[in-house]
Amino acid sequence: MKYVVVTGGVVSGLGKGVTASSIGVVLKACGLRVTSIKIDPYLNTDAGTMSPFEHGEVFVLDDGGEVDLDLGNYERFLDVTLTRDNNITTGKIYQSVIERERRGDYLGKTVQVVPHITDCIQDWIERVARVPVDGLAGTADVCVIELGGTVGDIESMPFIEALRQFQFRVGRDNFCLVHVSLVPVLGVVGEQKTKPTQHSVRELRAYGLTPHLLACRSAQPLKQATKEKLSQFCDVPADHILNIHDVSNIWHVPLLLRDQKGHIAIFNKLNLSSVPPPALESWATRAARCDNLSVPVKIAMVGKYTGLSDSYLSVLKALQHASIACSRKLVPEWVAATDLEERAKIERPDEHKAAWTTLKRADGVLVPGGFGDRGIQGKILAASYARTNGIPYLGICLGMQIAVVEFARNVLGLDDANSTEFDSATPHPCVVFMPEVSKTHMGGTMRLGARKTLLQTADCITAKLYQKELFIDERHRHRYEVNPEMVEWLETAGLRFVGKDETGRRMEILELPGHPYYVGVQFHPEFKSRPGKPSAVFLGLILAASGQMDSYISGSPSRNPPPPTVVQADSVSSQAVSVSERLEKLSMSNTGVR
Numbered sequence: 001m002k003y004v005v006v007t008g009g010v011v012s013g014l015g016k017g018v019t020a021s022s023i024g025v026v027l028k029a030c031g032l033r034v035t036s037i038k039i040d041p042y043l044n045t046d047a048g049t050m051s052p053f054e055h056g057e058v059f060v061l062d063d064g065g066e067v068d069l070d071l072g073n074y075e076r077f078l079d080v081t082l083t084r085d086n087n088i089t090t091g092k093i094y095q096s097v098i099e100r101e102r103r104g105d106y107l108g109k110t111v112q113v114v115p116h117i118t119d120c121i122q123d124w125i126e127r128v129a130r131v132p133v134d135g136l137a138g139t140a141d142v143c144v145i146e147l148g149g150t151v152g153d154i155e156s157m158p159f160i161e162a163l164r165q166f167q168f169r170v171g172r173d174n175f176c177l178v179h180v181s182l183v184p185v186l187g188v189v190g191e192q193k194t195k196p197t198q199h200s201v202r203e204l205r206a207y208g209l210t211p212h213l214l215a216c217r218s219a220q221p222l223k224q225a226t227k228e229k230l231s232q233f234c235d236v237p238a239d240h241i242l243n244i245h246d247v248s249n250i251w252h253v254p255l256l257l258r259d260q261k262g263h264i265a266i267f268n269k270l271n272l273s274s275v276p277p278p279a280l281e282s283w284a285t286r287a288a289r290c291d292n293l294s295v296p297v298k299i300a301m302v303g304k305y306t307g308l309s310d311s312y313l314s315v316l317k318a319l320q321h322a323s324i325a326c327s328r329k330l331v332p333e334w335v336a337a338t339d340l341e342e343r344a345k346i347e348r349p350d351e352h353k354a355a356w357t358t359l360k361r362a363d364g365v366l367v368p369g370g371f372g373d374r375g376i377q378g379k380i381l382a383a384s385y386a387r388t389n390g391i392p393y394l395g396i397c398l399g400m401q402i403a404v405v406e407f408a409r410n411v412l413g414l415d416d417a418n419s420t421e422f423d424s425a426t427p428h429p430c431v432v433f434m435p436e437v438s439k440t441h442m443g444g445t446m447r448l449g450a451r452k453t454l455l456q457t458a459d460c461i462t463a464k465l466y467q468k469e470l471f472i473d474e475r476h477r478h479r480y481e482v483n484p485e486m487v488e489w490l491e492t493a494g495l496r497f498v499g500k501d502e503t504g505r506r507m508e509i510l511e512l513p514g515h516p517y518y519v520g521v522q523f524h525p526e527f528k529s530r531p532g533k534p535s536a537v538f539l540g541l542i543l544a545a546s547g548q549m550d551s552y553i554s555g556s557p558s559r560n561p562p563p564p565t566v567v568q569a570d571s572v573s574s575q576a577v578s579v580s581e582r583l584e585k586l587s588m589s590n591t592g593v594r
């Protein structure tokens with residue numbers, strides 16, 4: 001097993017995760033099998049109990065692991081399925097050492113950071129690196145390990161020490177250290193400053209780690225003189241100094257690394273013979289395609305954390321994957337749910353007006369997942385607006401529950417209908433607490449991870465989009481569910497639950513027949529969306545929002561996509577055409593639409 005360790009210096013937020021994922025992409029494109037591990041030095045056991053406001057979204061894995069959002073980058077970039085153990089935290093390491101101490105594994109010994117914690121970290125890395133993540137048998141060739149935080153943080157010290165020892169444990173030919181740093185520009189002459197990088201490399205060396213490659217982030221490409229200076233002061237050969245300057249979209253990053261021969265430097269350091277040219281054609285095509293998109297599709301994101309793209313990172317990525325497939329330029333329009341509420345009309349009239357203007361000019365509305373009651377009323381108003389005006393709507397998890405509450409209130413006329421999450425005494429609980437969920441413990445106790453959804457009929461838009469007849473497998477993260485006692489009532493009034501769990505008692509997908517696209521899903525389809533393989537329900541939203549649903553469903557290219565219309569039940573016959581064929585046709589029909 002070869003290890004590529006990625007550390008970060010100077011400041012946080014340099015895009016270390018994207019750099020590490022892109023290194024993985026280039027190595028994979030050279031024919032290697034790649035896995036990855038993210039180390040988060042915080043004390044939380046996992047990201048599940050952390051606020052998306054502070055820490056970005058909680059990413060959910062197939063096995064139910066609630067992990068750092070960087071694992072999402074790895075899954076999307078490398079097209080792998082990771083496990084909860086691929087995210088190491090201080091909490092997990094200490095928990096494991098303390099459990100062993102209680103069991104008596106260290107009987108008679110003083111348990112210490114060195115060697116017990118540092119050994120535990122190294123054993124963990126070696127064990128997890130061997131777990132196959134790409135669906136094939138056997139282990140990967142390379143494991144990319146990203147150390148979160150910035151070198152010098154107190155919390156990351158045991159990990160730095162563990163990695164220092166690890167280079168000797170695995171041998172120098174199997175260990176390559178890439179340090180991501182910042183080269184800022186100061187003053188009117190725009191001099192590229194190398195000192196911050198020099199300092200962070202010096203700090204790393206003081207802990208016994210020497211970077212083999214530098215990945216320097218900068219606004220503009222690094223000048224040759226800057227590279228030479230960095231090389232001289234940081235003791236890294238000039239051809240091992242990679243530059244990731246700002247680019248128009250992230251798909252360019254692996255191409256930048258390839259163009260600077262980063263893969264050759266890594267192959268050489270890892271003593272891997274014969275470097276094949278990286279096969280990155282699909283990345284180049286996607287990067288160029290993304291740059292050239294001009295026809296906008298505006299999606300109103302009605303959420304709690306507006307403008308904070310990290311809080312809804314996977315949702316944005318999934319929207320982007322679907323938009324690229326539909327040859328549309330995604331324009332996410334942030335709407336603070338609270339600004340839509342009646343109260344805001346009095347308290348913040350300007351924001352209220354602006355929020356409604358934004359919502360009304362959107363081509364589609366998305367209500368993402370969430371917890372807590374802030375903004376609930378605003379989300380209900382957004383769902384109501386989309387339902388009654390024929391605007392494509394996708395409700396994810398909470399967004400599906402909101403659609404049910406809205407329907408119960410405004411169609412069934414149950415004014416007090418609510419989720420018991422927001423009103424435990426509601427006389428009409430249409431969303432209720434799931435019986436098996438813990439009422440006392442918050443960490444890792446929700447209904448989590450991949451679960452099967454059985455499609456109840458082929459005669460629904462979701463089945464046509466998924467191109468599946470029996471079941472779909474998506475990831476979950478929730479404590480509440482649609483009240484099974486109210487399903488019949490809701491269905492009699494026109495709502496359809498077209499996807500249910502294996503017991504048939506848990507509602508997974510809702511649709512509203514007669515509406516261009518009104519879909520709610522209890523799961524989080526965003527976590528399994530991949531570039532080139534967009535999530536079916538996100539694709540549905542963008543297809544409907546851009547007037548391309550009919551031509552996609554019928555599988556026939558049309559140069560002038562018709563406006564969104566109700567999908568007729570009889571187009572099931574088109575199921576013989578595969579998703580990739582349809583996407584291909586869609587892209588053909590879009591040529592020249594710009």
Ligand code: GLN
Binds near residue numbers: 369372399421480481
């Ligand atoms: N708060 C809701 C629940 O726990 C929705 C969760 C979510 O959107 N992820 O069921």
